[in-house]
Amino acid sequence: MALLLALLEAFLLRPLYARDPLESLLLTFGLALVLEEAVRAIFGPVGVPFHIPEELSAPLFPDTPFFFLTRYRAFVLGVAALAGLLVFLLLRFTALGLYLRAGAQDREMLSALGTDVRRLYTLAFALGVYLSGLAGVLAAGQLGLSPTMGTGLLMPSFVALILGGVGSLG
Numbered sequence: 001m002a003l004l005l006a007l008l009e010a011f012l013l014r015p016l017y018a019r020d021p022l023e024s025l026l027l028t029f030g031l032a033l034v035l036e037e038a039v040r041a042i043f044g045p046v047g048v049p050f051h052i053p054e055e056l057s058a059p060l061f062p063d064t065p066f067f068f069l070t071r072y073r074a075f076v077l078g079v080a081a082l083a084g085l086l087v088f089l090l091l092r093f094t095a096l097g098l099y100l101r102a103g104a105q106d107r108e109m110l111s112a113l114g115t116d117v118r119r120l121y122t123l124a125f126a127l128g129v130y131l132s133g134l135a136g137v138l139a140a141g142q143l144g145l146s147p148t149m150g151t152g153l154l155m156p157s158f159v160a161l162i163l164g165g166v167g168s169l170g
Contacts, residue, residue: 002129009125017107017121025161032154040147047146076138083134087127100124 008031016024056072091097102110103120111117136150143149 001133002126005129006122006126009122013125014118014121025158029154029158032150036147036151043147045147047144047149050140050144052141072141076141079134079138083131087131096123 012027012031013024016027052070052072056070056075058071060069060071060074061067091100099110099115099120103115103117103124107117110120139149
């Protein structure tokens with residue numbers, strides 16, 4: 001899957017990096033729909049249940065009637081918070097983070113300074129793919145595994161991005 005997405009990034013997304021960010025957004029939106037249909041065609045439309053172990057289905061605070069949080073949801077929250085913290089630390093305190101931020105700010109200058117911006121963008125895309133895969137694994141406990149498990153989030157995130165401003169992307 002990583003190889004397929006790296007090829008998609010290299011041949012479809014990379015030519016759009018210098019253009020309007022809305023074009024990349026629309027392409028990735030369309031690609032998500034195409035990949036979803038490909039998964040549905042290969043594996044079928046029926047999802048596979050993802051059973052949470054009994055120990056993780058129990059409430060985290062069983063004696064608190066007004067606050068219900070299962071151990072699994074607490075685990076998901078913890079992993080998501082840790083992933084967010086690690087991404088923050090990567091972007092804020094590492095050389096790679098400095099390069100990624102510089103590439104987002106002024107890719108031409110970064111390229112003129114000798115950085116392979118194409119490789120850097122591929123690495124950033126790979127990090128995004130990894131994080132979306134992690135989110136899918138964590139969400140499987142609530143949604144089950146199916147080709148359409150991310151579809152319910154696709155349109156609201158698209159709308160939120162449009163309302164938040166596409167200009168903030170580039």
